[in-house]
Amino acid sequence: MPTTQQLTAAAIQMVSGDDLSANLERARVLVAEAAAAGAALVVLPEYFYLMPEDERERVALARPPGEGPIFRCLAELAERHRLWLVGGTLPLASPEPGKMFNSSLLFGPDGRCHARYDKIHLFGFDNGHERYDEAATMSAGEQVTSGDTPWGPLRLSVCYDLRFPELYRQRPAPTLISAPAAFTHTTGEAHWELLLRARAVDNLAFVIGAGQGGVHPGGKRTFGHSLIVDPWGTVLARHEDGEGIALATLDLDRQAELRRRLPALQHRRLD
Template identity: 40%
Template sequence: MARIALFQSRTGIDPAANAAALVAAIDEAAAGGAAMLFTPEMSGLLDRDAKRAAASIQPPEEDQALAACRAAAKVHGLWLHIGSLAVRGEGGKVANRGFVIDAAGEIRATYDKIHLFDVDLPSGESWRESSVYSAGAGAVVVEGTPVGALGLTICYDLRFPALFAALAEAGAQVIAVPAAFTVPTGKAHWEVLLRARAIEAGLFVVAAAQHGSHDDGRHTYGHSLVIDPWGEVLLDAGEASGVEFAEIDLARIDEVRARVPALAHRRPIPAVARR
């Protein structure tokens, strides 16, 4: 049994304030007995003004939120999944990158978001992630974390079940889905998609989310969730900022997969015949 913590944040446009909030969350998670803390997508900076944000986006080795989190993790002996940070990559573009940090403060793995969100919403909001971010090229499973083998995704990846299937087949026992879902899509799809992914793959899903009204004018849905392999919601953080706790019992995976062995029965899909 592993005790985990989720930080549901309302990240803003001030990197220093965001870094301080992350360190406070790490302190609270450690005080609450968690072995690992999960944070949302864009934990270090949430700013849709690309010109203003550009001044704050640094290479990973210079990112103040990452440095502060690594130091705090080491102090407390706490594992940390930073859902993602905007970091400067090659070719002038930015990577939406998740970081797994171990109890010694070392970076054990990174993951760049594969699926980028480009859309014009009926609300009038328009998002063009591909104009700023470079897409990741590979899936990642991190071995030896306090929750076993941890598969990494970010936000919009949730809508692509093949990625979750690949992570499960690679041995993931828990899949992290840090996010900054908009309110309309969150109300309609957030919980149902997360529960579906957990059920399909027969594993735990841990989804730390942004919430509320942000400095850049966006509104995010919140409701950070922990879901077990049967699709049961173990934690719903609602619509408030803060750190919440949940228990992960990996024995539940074998129990559920014995009842519904869909993962073992999965077969390659042949070419579709069109007639």
């Protein structure tokens, strides 16, 4: 009798502040809680390590891959708990002066970094009351990235990327999509769940959206509502406000059956 292929996944939601050590400690606690609940794949939010009033404080933390306390923390967590960990984002060194790459890394149970994705689409928004310009402190990535996991390809993405569906349509077709984010409350309330569910349906993939969810230094407010969505667009788990974990069991056999019943990925005509 065939065994059912399942995966327990967790989206961790944080309300990170401007104290690096405190944020890393909260990440350690929450990843341990997710592991204790059976999670084999854990996604941390964007900027889990620092949400300062001055964006340039993150640039000051940028290091080459493999160096610095943030990278070491993520590697140690993945190895200690024997799980796959999407390290939200961390700042990696850029050749452009005064800038960083906002990078999402996939760590395996061996503690090694198995994939690196530098955020391609840099957020800009100005409604007269709120203004964001990531290009002022970030260099844009150029490479669509998937990580090989025991459950299939995991497409790495970050926050604003969700508005660009072509990123997710590149081959190989992802089994899983990670979307660590720090959506503003304004844009998140309007579009966050809509975008996560659309990307799940587009790709008949599981989407794990791990967000920041609260008020941060300088009064910035993020939307939260971390979600895990199945390939049919159904929300399997949600954590609305504040710190916490959204945990769900993903039925990969059902995903395969949905892809057989609706072979939309095979019907693509445009690349």
